[in-house]
Amino acid sequence: MIDATVLLTGSTGFIGGATLAELLDSHAGCRTLLLVRGETATAAAERVRRSLGRFVDLARVESALKSCWVIHGDLTDPHSLDDARLSGSAPLLDVGPDKRQPAPRLEEVSHVLHLASNTSFRSVRGVRHTNILGAMMLAHRMRPVAGLKRFLYVGTAYCCGDGGGTIVHEDDSPRDGVRHIVEYTNSKAECEMLLENTAPELPLVVARPSVVVGHTRLGCRPSSSLFWFYRTVDLLRRYARPLDVREDVVPVDWVAQALLFLLFKPDLQHRRYHVSAGVGSCVTWHEISAVFARCCGERPENPFRIVDFATIESERDRIPALLGPGNVDHLLMALRLYFQFVTLDAEVFDNSRLLAEGMPPPPRFTSYLPLCATQSLSRSIFDQMRDDQ
Ligand SMILES: NC(=O)c1ccc[n+]([C@@H]2O[C@H](COP(=O)([O-])OP(=O)(O)OC[C@H]3O[C@@H](n4cnc5c(N)ncnc54)[C@H](OP(=O)(O)O)[C@@H]3O)[C@@H](O)[C@H]2O)c1
Structure with a gap:
């Protein structure tokens, strides 16, 4: 049992919901503060319960819920972490006024896990506002906290941008002057640099997940985030790079375990860690496509064709027949961005640092893909895409 006071951001999101579920399940002794958007603390608490309920039966973690408090606030609002807001925080499980414990003060926080982010691939201003300004405000608010043991900032492996080779190592980035497909990855790279340069005394560790898809036991039930892309490629039989190129995909439950591992392990050898499949657990599209065929039947069109995005657009009439009815313009807009990512040099994000610390390797995507499929x-597919909006 760990005697820690955790401040977690992003618990209504995909990885945040899974991480909070894992935290309550495996570290029941922690006290946890959750920074969450909502009109009131009670409304924000309800949003967290809904997010958590996707991953765990709330009755099973009831006693751990009693040690969680929700501060309602926006990361970019300088008053969100004021004492007044903290004193108005809501317990995640209301046990009645006589049994209610006071929420911990911010000065008692020992571990910060900063997951909240604007993950839009389209926004620029909003992304920079949340991912740079919001993260910096949180970091600088927590800097003077004397008992702070770790500030785990969750970035992205794609902060490497383009031009770094097929196997990416943690210290290859962040770098200036790199081409980014979207502002989102650029903002995450910029934030890492700013954190390192402006808050050198912060006990900062950076965790960079690669591509997080599905859950090993729950499949896509909690969220179909990004899974729609794999289904689409499989049905269209079109891809932007050869099928023997490696894909670095990890399940959300393993990511949650890895983040808590990095949050609590007292002595870490490095400041930056990929939370990724790495060479040992990556898969190829040949393997992915074989699993889809086994689970959903052989596809009518074989083999795959390797094409550029202009070809996909010129063939838009195939889409309703293969994918069913839906908004094809919207699908193409999203596919265009994902096809751009696929053309980056990066294939695999080396995870040997994380494994050397003692974290077990992730399961391969193809081992739980049958459940998702x-x-x-x-x-x-059009309905599943909504999970990324
Ligand atoms: N999913 C992946 O494949 C992947 C891969 C690499 C890295 N990551 C990183 O992992 C982290 C979590 O990703 P995710 O996929 O779980 O994202 P997500 O599902 O989009 O969740 C984002 C979370 O951030 C919160 N948030 C956004 N703006 C906020 C603000 N201004 N104030 C307070 N909270 C705010 C959201 O709250 P609301 O519910 O109020 O919107 C939500 O809880 C991010 O840092 C992301 O960059 C994700």
Whole structure:
């Protein structure tokens, strides 16, 4: 049991929901403060319960819920972490006024896990506001906290941008002057640099997940985030690079465990860690496509064709027949961005640092893909895309 007071941001999101579920399950002794958007602390608490309920039966973690408090606030609002807001925080599980414990003060926080981010691939201003200004405000608010043991900042492995080779190592980035496909990855790279340069005394560790898809036990039920892309490519039989190129995909439950591992392990050898499949657990599209065929039946068109995005657009009439009815313009807009990512040099994000610290390797995508694929048959791709909006 760990005697820690954790401040977690992003608990209503995909990775944040899974991480909070894992925290409550495996570290029941922690006290946890959650910074969450909402009109009131009670409304924000309800949003967290809904997010958490996707991953865990709330009754099973009831006693741990009693040690969680929700501060309602926006990361970019300088008053969100004021004492007044903290004293108005809501317990995640209301046990009644006589049994209610006071929420911990911010000065008691020992570990920060900063997951909240604007993950939009389209926004520029909003992304920079949340991912740079918001993160910096949090870091600088927590800097003077004397008992702070770790500030785990969650970045992205794609902060490497383009031009770094096929196997990416942590210290290859962040670098200036790199081409980014979207402002989101650029903002995450810039924030890492700013944190390192402006708050050198912060006990900062950076965790960079690669591509997080599905859950090993729950499949895509909590969220179909990014899974729709793999289904689409499989059905269209079109991809932007050869099928023997490696894909670095990890499940959200393993990511949650890895983040808590990095949050609590007292002595870490490095400041930056990929939370990724790495060479040992990456998969190729040949393997992905074989699993889809096994679970959903052989596809009518074989083999795959390797094409550029202009070809996909010129063939838009194929889409309704293969994917069913839906907004094709919207799909193409999203696919265009993902195809651009696929053309980056990066294939695999080396995870040997994380494994050397003692974290077990992730399961391969193809080991739990059957669950995601069969479960998704009852949901259209267009519907699954909503999980990323
Ligand atoms: N998913 C992946 O494949 C992946 C890969 C690499 C890195 N990452 C990183 O992992 C982290 C979590 O990603 P995710 O996929 O779980 O994202 P997500 O599902 O989009 O969740 C984002 C979370 O951030 C919160 N948030 C956004 N803006 C906020 C603000 N201004 N104030 C307070 N909270 C705010 C959201 O709250 P609301 O519910 O109020 O919007 C939500 O809880 C991010 O830092 C992301 O960059 C993700």
